[in-house]
Amino acid sequence: DVLAWPADTPLTWRQGVRFVAIDMSPLCRAAIRTGLPQATVVVDHFHVVQLANKMLNLVRRRLTRTHRGRRGRAGDPEWKARRKLLRNREDLTDAEFERMWNPLMDQGPIGQALLVARDRSLPEHRHQQRQKRR
Template identity: 70%
Template sequence: MLAWLSTTPLEWRKKIRYVAIDMSTTYRAAVRIGLPHATVVADHFHVVQLANKMLSMVRRRTTAEIRGRRGRASDPEWKARRRLLRNREDLTDDQFAAMWNALLGEGTIGQTLLTAWIAKENLRNLLALARTGADRHQVGHAPWKFLTWSADSDIPEVRQLAAPVDRWWPEIEAFIDTGHHNARSEGINRVIKLVARAAFGFRNAENQRLRTRCVTTRRARGHLRTAQL
């Protein structure tokens, strides 16, 4: 990344005010060296992705420790695995009640999962403050609520999630203040991978560049009409 930045015009680099990245310390260090005047913003998608991975890890570990085996389709925690990863607002009241009651009645496994799920939702509520005009008290209270719940949960995976959130708080706060993210570049990267996979890889770099450019600029170029015979 630094090598690429060194080849770009200085005037162009000076115009960059914000850089939205995933939670990579390597990228963050490169941005701070190559663009010292720019504000680093943590992309919220990757923050939530960490929380969802944490939930899956808690589910697998508790099932293995308590049941002594991998999860099965008949296990309540296995049945609830997809709803645990969905946003609370995307669940109907009946869906939420079914998930909550089933896990609550399952004992240690369910209660541990619900504790981890609450930590995930606290983190999402923190990120949801972006572009809402929240005052400094709200912005300061939200991470305190998440970090306190994580520390009191006594769940290793939840505490491991809290550590990078605490370290990356300045960048997460920058997202709350600005609302900037890199969803568009992530979407373009996904399309490029799909094109390469459909072509079973490329041996010609120029051909790959042209094909990916054609796909990713289709909306900007508008609908291509076929010739009328």
């Protein structure tokens, strides 16, 4: 159905389409590339964030399995921080951010890899937080 839709619309209408917002389905992308080759494909913010969060969870699970040889447990810092890792920095208070950040940084490769995967600018924040405490 997705592939047939562009073929069922008038050519003049199809030629006037400049942008198409889609989810990241390969089927939708193929249909747009075939039926509307001149259109620029854009992905909405929701689906980009959803994919990034899904990938971050996969990285967290893989790192835990690799470094601990087991699934995550409630006492693991990366397990405790799993929900906060998915939130925007501006939606976390400084105290919430520190409770997530510091245990993960102290955890070594698991925590540091997760924080880098989350946001490459965060290591500078840790340095600023430690200076404030001194």
